[in-house]
């Protein structure tokens with residue numbers, strides 16, 4: 001096979017890959033092997049994957065080819081290779097959540113999204129790197145190794161789903177899944193120049209997602225295009241008897257409205273999302289994106305004010321640690337994962353297990369959460385944060401009474417350098433624009449919105465109404481078509497590695 005053909009395959013979207021497989025222009029084995037070769041050639045530098053499942057991927061690809069040859073490939077993602085964040089339980093495949101605590105966990109069951117992707121015919125290439133238990137914004141908090149940004153290997157890919165974002169940007173797979181508790185899909189998508197979608201809370205089952213903060217966590221896709229995000233969401237969305245927080249609502253056809261364009265779309269750009277904390281290069285890029293939207297039929301309203309939105313970050317850093325301290329209590333060295341043995345007592349072993357098993361950031365959050373939930377401080381912190389959460393939700397409802405989508409930056413800066421941010425509070429500021437959507441449970445997407453300092457990608461964020469991913473995807477797709485960044489970022493990112 002010529003190099004030209006290879007680079008053509010590596011840049012494929014799910015939609016185009018599906019077409020070629022159905023037309024017999026390509027086999028799933030060729031497709032899968034091309035991506036596995038790419039991983040082998042580039043992951044020494046990128047470190048996007050914790051585990052690569054080459055043998056099972058090729059076996060699944062051969063099965064997919066048999067179905068395709070028989071004309072039986074009705075499942076929508078038949079034979080298409082994807083990657084999974086290492087926080088998703090995969091039966092028989094090591095799942096670590098980026099933590100020494102789960103160094104040797106081989107799950108006995110699949111997360112619902114993993115089972116759904118298999119039913120949809122997709123092929124898993126392996127598990128992608130992440131900040132430990134999804135706590136972080138740079139993938140430097142993985143217990144294993146940091147992941148590099150394919151655009152500039154000295155920089156971070158964002159986090160916590162940095163491996164999933166980098167894998168798509170480095171053309172190691174067509175699409176991946178990540179999880180987003182405060183921005184962990186959208187911020188790395190922004191840093192790596194790819195599309196990242198966080199669905200409405202409850203749209204996608206969390207069963208088999210190793211929990212960080214259960215009232216905020218959502219699983220969603222990383223893709224090259226908005227169209228692909230709709231396709232992947234379609235495959236994973238829907239009610240699940242195994243997750244009682246999952247909406248019973250019917251799942252619409254997420255691709256149906258993609259091409260409706262911007263005409264008459266009511267777009268709010270609330271003041272609080274355009275603050276001084278943003279770097280100039282990002283601000284300029286976002287302004288240009290707003291002008292492009294306005295020039296093509298969107299009605300941009302800059303007057304809405306959401307005074308509680310600046311409180312979303314402090315609210316998150318009370319609620320998320322509180323929930324994480326409860327969720328991570330299960331890692332006691334007895335039930336699963338790493339367990340220290342031979343101490344003076346059961347308590348000593350438990351202490352030693354956590355001392356060794358958890359990294360610094362996880363310990364910091366557990367301590368913070370234990371404090372905010374303690375009898376003496378519960379009212380002052382946790383309860384207060386819940387009340388402000390309600391205010392933030394109401395402010396979104398008010399804006400959505402008169403607008404279809406909100407537009408905002410995804411992150412205040414472009415990707416920063418490895419090791420550049422050591423102060424945890426500065427790291428937390430990365431999610432200042434993404435956290436509000438998690439607090440309110442709303443769907444939100446980051447799409448490539450241009451380039452900032454040093455030619456690094458800048459993401460543009462759209463936030464939608466609860467359960468209205470269709471309008472969100474319509475707006476994002478219209479912008480993507482206008483801006484046409486879609487193919488440029490992957491090519492340029494790939495060049496850096498080649």
Ligand code: GLN
Nearest residue numbers: 134135136181182183184
């Ligand atoms: N960076 C945020 C945090 O560290 C968000 C993480 C996430 O969305 N999983 O909590």
